[in-house]
Amino acid sequence: MKQVYMDHSATTPVDPQVVDAMLPYFTEKFGNSSSFHSFGREAAKALSAARHKIADCIGAKSNEIIFTSGGTESDNLAILGTVGQYAGVSHIITSVIEHPAVLNTCAYLERIGHEVTYIPVDADGIIDIEALVSSIKENTVLISVMHANNEIGSIQPIREIADIANSKGIVFHTDAVQSLGKIPVNVNDLGVDLLSISSHKIHGPKGAGMLYIKDGTSISPIVFGGGHERGLRPGTENISGIVGLATAVDLAMQRYDVDSRHLLDLRNSLIEKTMATIDGVRLNGHSTKRLPNNVNLSFRSVEGESLLMMLDLKGIAVSTGSACSSKSLKASHVLASIGLAADFIHGSLRISLGRGNSMEDIDYLVSSLQEIVSRLREISAL
Amino acid sequence: MYSKKVIEQFTNPLNVGTIENADGIGEVGSTVDGDIITIYLKVDNGVLSEVKFKTFGCVVAISTSTIVTQLAKGKTIEEAQKITNDDVLNALDGLPEGKDRCSGFALDALNKAIDNYIEFKKD
């Protein structure tokens, strides 16, 4: 059966070039970077090269890069590590549309006595800057707002928020897990103090990521052990994963112009063709301030899990914000936050494109959707 | 994660539709929860001669709906009232863990439709 993967915001296939770069670090170059001998030095060299490569790609200095196990850990380290620097009750500002890696870390901080303000977004999924400014308090130590949302692709005004945070001396973190490689990610242009990246969303291996920590920004470790990663992330480094991450970041930068244009063409064509041929469809998220690979649509009178199943039977892999498909049976908090009615949330579909997708894939998806949506509407009680 | 039976029933559901001048109609669910199941009955001499459904919902909602209509069709009112959730689950070779939220809804809709018929007949 034909298989079309369009769920790149969930994860991506590892690029063969990335695999090639990683392979030697499993077998021949397996050393521990902390060891004195040649094996250790080889690992240390790879680690340092990876750090420099990534730093170059995002406009950072190499000592500002801390390797982690992925986006989730980077977000945890940024938030808990910042709060760990202060005594007493801290106040954190974040948005309602953050990834659970941020939201659940904040919920944990609330449980242990800290304060969190969740800033709302408008109908397009863009954060309310005025509400953010007026929520700043004496004890606000951190603002964490994602660069681009993983469900609706909305791009947040990071520079603007960074300027506000900087002027108040508040540490600013952004989760750039979904934006890297899709829109420019340069720490100087963005003006952030902390920035999270995950490898497996950019054709790198799973279980690798990094946190950018601007010089002068102090954070505390959240795990304890040896002195790796300046003591901020102890534990023998995942060298192969880190090499994979660095190669994937480098590749994403090299391919940036070609990839982003290609994705934008596919995205716009998908939106246009779907809207033109199927009625009762709405586009969720901002029309232009959106990731070039993200399409989030709601289909009236059909439920998302049923859509996913029908598409899966045609070999098409996408995702939905419907509660019925999630393990927790909770509907998407992001779609609820943009004021989407419940039936539209249940009928939502996220299509996240990747560099391997073609216009043929788009046409296959659109024609499949035409058939499936009309079939499900025949069955539907709405 | 879904059994072959579930997928079969989901992709080729029998008894989809409405019944004009139905003898009983039962509706359960809400758009907030993401599922609405409506079951329509035609009753001839105490036998469910026609049972149809319309469902907005997930794979479970649709596959249990069609199974309930198939189990009920041809049965007497009394027999149909005795259909249990286990009968539905058995007919589908079970459901994955965590997907039981809406698995009883179709049966609820059937029972509601039967109650509606009984109520209606009294007048």
Ligand SMILES: Cc1ncc(COP(=O)(O)O)c(C=O)c1O
């Ligand atoms: C915005 C965002 N942040 C964080 C994560 C978590 O990243 P990881 O899977 O590397 O822990 C994801 C992945 O789902 C994400 O989309």
Ligand code: FES
């Ligand atoms: S309709 Fe939501 S779980 Fe079935």
